[in-house]
Structures are given as structure tokens and as C-alpha cells.
């Protein structure tokens with residue numbers, strides 16, 4: 427049976443309920459909302475009805491319970507989530523500007539999220555039908571977590587499994603040279619790369635997405651699917667290029683759209699759908715994620731996603 431797992435930060439998000447209140451100002455916050463890119467992704471996978479698990483670490487506190495209980499009740503296997511006694515659960519504070527920009531304050535690297543250990547990788551999770559989805563935010567946590575991600579990717583490939591990567595490039599944390607060092611060991615294991623605008627070019631020091639995709643294909647990547655916000659997405663394979671337009675929605679909160687998009691893509695790959703169907707489904711997952719306030723509140727069941735696609739008059743071939 428297919429099984430999807432991920433490794434990385436589980437955190438809570440505490441957000442400004444109103445726009446344009448900078449984090450340095452006194453004011454109201456709402457939350458905690460369960461969050462963390464890997465956590466949002468795997469929650470979306472479980473809600474689609476696929477076997478799902480996460481390797482993570484939380485503190486022995488209520489924020490840890492908040493994210494662990496949500497994932498567990500949505501069907502994610504949290505048996506490999508370690509509860510760390512001497513660190514607190516990671517937190518992200520966020521303010522939304524009316525312009526659509528976001529301002530984040532992360533407490534992750536020094537929190538429990540940075541305490542993931544290699545012995546948390548579960549042997550039973552490693553087989554030919556396993557998909558390991560990695561996120562740039564996970565390899566950015568610290569050196570130890572990074573090494574665990576590399577090792578997990580190696581083990582999954584050894585078993586004949588599949589690796590997907592959302593680069594989630596963080597230029598504010600690393601220089602270009604450092605980024606190349608971080609992604610380098612991973613790229614040759616990747617089957618599918620799911621960058622946001624500009625990220626594929628960034629990772630490969632290329633001027634254009636065409637050149638970036640060509641470089642990734644040389645490393646063995648089978649396809650590159652670039653997320654383009656309200657413009658949908660574009661697929662590159664060694665043989666063809668295909669665009670897929672976005673669904674028309676009223677955006678409430680864009681956080682988590684990319685992670686839900688990736689979940690939709692992985693779902694379609696597991697169902698062995700044709701590319702146009704996969705891209706439509708992934709776009710629907712991304713669009714739906716933007717319609718709800720809160721990072722993980724926009725994950726939906728398979729029937730709800732299918733209903734949304736039908737309602738928009740799009741054929742899911």
C-alpha cells in the first residue's frame with residue numbers, strides 16, 4: 427500500500443487577526459493554529475485518505491499537543507513524533523499586510539523541532555510504495571536534521587521509493603553558496619521537484635526555468651512542477667511543457683497553499699493519473715487552502731476537493 431511520509435517542523439502559528447499590525451507593535455493575536463510546512467503537507471495527504479506519517483519533535487507542552495492531536499485526528503501516524511522534555515514546541519508569529527505580504531517571526535531552530543533524531547526513522551515506512559516528501563524548511567532547521575533528511579532520502583531510494591522536494595528556498599537565512607551546499611546532496615535523489623516562482627532558477631544558478639529544469643533532468647529528476655500562485659502552475663518534463671490555470675477563488679490566507687498543492691500532486695502521482703488531471707487536482711488543493719484563515723485549516727477530504735473541481739466546471743478526466 428502507498429505510504430507518504432515527511433520529516434520536519436511541527437509548530438503552532440500565532441497570527442494577527444487584523445492586517446497591517448506589525449509584529450513589533452502591541453496588539454491582539456489569535457491562535458494557536460497547527461502549522462509547519464511538512465505538517466500541513468502531511469495533514470492534507472491523510473485527509474485525502476492516503477497512509478501518512480511524520481517524523482518530528484515537539485515540546486512537552488500544550489502547543490505540542492495542539493499540533494500532534496490535530497494531525498493524529500486527521501489520520502496522520504504520529505508514532506514517530508518525539509516529545510522532547512527540555513525544549514518547547516516551535517512557534518511562528520505572523521502579520522499580514524493589506525498588500526498581501528506577510529511578516530514572520532520564527533522560533534524553530536532552537537525549539538523542539540530542531541531535536542529530531544535519526545532513530546525516529548521507522549523501517550516499516552521504507553518500501554517500494556513509499557513517497558518521502560521533503561521541504562526546504564526541514565533541511566534549513568539545523569545540520570543534524572539536514573543529515574537525517576539526506577539519509578532518509580537515500581534509504582527510500584534504496585527501497586525503490588519516490589522522493590518529492592518542495593525547495594521552499596529561504597534566501598533570508600542562507601547565501602546562494604550555502605543553499606547549493608544544502609540542496610546538492612538531495613537533488614540526485616529527487617524524482618519530482620515542486621518549486622515556487624524563481625526557486626528552480628535559484629537552486630541551479632540558471633537564468634530561466636527552462637534551463638533550470640534541464641539541469642534538474644540531468645541529475646535524474648523526472649519532472650519539475652513550478653507553482654505560480656494565482657497563475658496556476660507549469661510542468662516541465664524532459665519531453666514536454668504543460669501549463670495549467672488556477673481556480674478563481676477569494677483568497678483569505680495564502681499560507682499552506684504550496685504544501686496543499688504538493689499533497690495534491692503526490693496524490694495524483696499515486697493514483698497514476700495523466701499529467702493534466704494531476705495538475706488540475708493540485709491547483710484545486712492549492713486554491714482551496716487559500717480560502718480559509720489559518721495554515722492547516724484549508725485541508726479537505728477527497729470528496730470535498732472533487733466537489734470543488736466539479737463546481738468550477740472543470741473536468742477531472
Ligand code: ADP
Nearest residue numbers: 622653654655656658672683684687709712713
Ligand atoms: P507557495 O505557497 O509555495 O509560495 P503558491 O503561492 O504558488 O506557492 O501557491 C501554490 C498553488 O496554490 C498555486 O500553484 C495555485 O495552484 C494555488 N494558488 C495559490 N494562490 C492562488 C490564488 N490566489 N488563486 C488560485 N490559486 C492559488
